[in-house]
Amino acid sequence: MRKAKREARNICGAFALYEVLMGVAIFAFGVLALGRAVENCLNASTLNAEENRVRLILANRMAEVQTTPGPPEPAKEFTIDTGYGNVKLIQAAADAGLKDDNGAQISGLHRIILTAKWTRDGIGQTEQIEFYVYRPG
Numbered sequence: 001m002r003k004a005k006r007e008a009r010n011i012c013g014a015f016a017l018y019e020v021l022m023g024v025a026i027f028a029f030g031v032l033a034l035g036r037a038v039e040n041c042l043n044a045s046t047l048n049a050e051e052n053r054v055r056l057i058l059a060n061r062m063a064e065v066q067t068t069p070g071p072p073e074p075a076k077e078f079t080i081d082t083g084y085g086n087v088k089l090i091q092a093a094a095d096a097g098l099k100d101d102n103g104a105q106i107s108g109l110h111r112i113i114l115t116a117k118w119t120r121d122g123i124g125q126t127e128q129i130e131f132y133v134y135r136p137g
Contacts, residue, residue: 046084047120049084050082050084050120051127053082053083053084053087054082054087054116054118054125054127055127057080057082057087057089057116058089058114058116058127058129061078061089061091061114062112062114062129062131065091065093065112065114065133066131066133069135070135071093071110071135072091072093072110072112072133072135073091073093074092074093074094075090075091075092075093076090076091077089077090077091078091082118084118085118085119085120086118087116087117087118088116088117088118089114089115089116090114090115090116090117091112091113091114092112092113092115093110093111093112093113093133094110094111095107095109095110095111096109096110096111096132097111107136108134108135108136109132109133109134110132110133110134110135111130111131111132112130112131112132112133113128113129113130114128114129114130115127115128116128
């Protein structure tokens with residue numbers, strides 16, 4: 001009788017050890033999954049900050065072009081260090097070529113295209129804005 005009780009206790013102890021090992025394994029997988037999720041969040045945050053910086057560069061250049069008196073320069077290039085790498089900013093300006101209701105050419109209206117180019121992980125990225133500036137001449 002005593003032997004049967006001892007064997008029953010050993011079997012229960014073995015199952016308790018197995019349950020603890022399973023619990024530790026599940027916890028370890030959970031921690032690994034959580035670490036991967038945090039890494040993905042950090043990567044997304046970095047990408048978002050990089051794109052926001054490029055948008056800010058484009059917005060600043062657009063404000064400069066809009067506030068500078070006289071006709072805009074037909075072509076201009078800048079290289080800007082953003083902290084995430086260099087961004088090449090290309091400005092192209094031309095006459096808008098628009099006509100009024102009577103079919104007459106609207107003079108002094110310029111179409112500006114600002115293009116930002118940069119690389120992320122060896123892959124070229126581009127963002128572009130287009131706007132009009134009126135400079136009566």
